[in-house]
Amino acid sequence: MSPKSKQPVPQWLREAQPEEVVATAIARERGAARRYAAMARSAEDRVVKAKLRYLAAEEGEHARLLRAMAKALPRPRQDFRPPAGSAEARGDWDRPSVQQALDMAIRSEREARSLYESAASLCRHAKSRGVFRELARAEERHEMLLRQELSLQRDQQGWRGLLGTVWSEEDFW
Numbered sequence: 724m725s726p727k728s729k730q731p732v733p734q735w736l737r738e739a740q741p742e743e744v745v746a747t748a749i750a751r752e753r754g755a756a757r758r759y760a761a762m763a764r765s766a767e768d769r770v771v772k773a774k775l776r777y778l779a780a781e782e783g784e785h786a787r788l789l790r791a792m793a794k795a796l797p798r799p800r801q802d803f804r805p806p807a808g809s810a811e812a813r814g815d816w817d818r819p820s821v822q823q824a825l826d827m828a829i830r831s832e833r834e835a836r837s838l839y840e841s842a843a844s845l846c847r848h849a850k851s852r853g854v855f856r857e858l859a860r861a862e863e864r865h866e867m868l869l870r871q872e873l874s875l876q877r878d879q880q881g882w883r884g885l886l887g888t889v890w891s892e893e894d895f896w
Contacts, residue, residue, distance in 0.1 A: 741796055741846075742797050746799045747838070748839070748842070749789045749793065751805075755779075755831060759775045759779035760775075760779040763779060771876075825873040833866055835858075836866065839855045839862060840856075
């Protein structure tokens with residue numbers, strides 16, 4: 724796995740209450756789940772579609788985990804809104820090519836990992852710190868999966884069959 728990102732902790736995060744950090748993380752995970760599900764619906768390649776559905780389910784599970792954490796915290800103040808750019812990935816997600824979508828998803832996973840690493844570094848409660856660290860590791864795994872798929876998309880010769888599908892055991896019997 725790649726080394727931890729050495730991004731400075733954003734000012735808003737240093738000043739945020741724990742419930743605001745969790746609310747921002749929930750919004751980010753829910754947005755990622757919706758984005759991956761939409762990308763899976765429009766993907767033509769069945770393997771890419773399956774990977775995107777997997778990522779959508781993973782991000783949905785992260786949101787569920789964070790919602791459970793949020794139950795132990797006070798509700799964020801009524802006027803709280805996640806800082807611009809902190810809860811949603813940037814990029815034009817409306818009908819991107821597969822490679823553009825993968826590039827944006829990689830950037831989104833990296834940003835999420837940085838958010839979770841920063842949140843973990845600021846957490847005083849060991850269990851919450853552990854949750855943020857695990858989320859950071861999961862986002863790192865997602866980034867690796869997306870990078871592998873991007874590599875396959877750029878150089879399909881060795882990994883795809885003649886008809887553009889992934890080789891499977893049925894191809895040989």
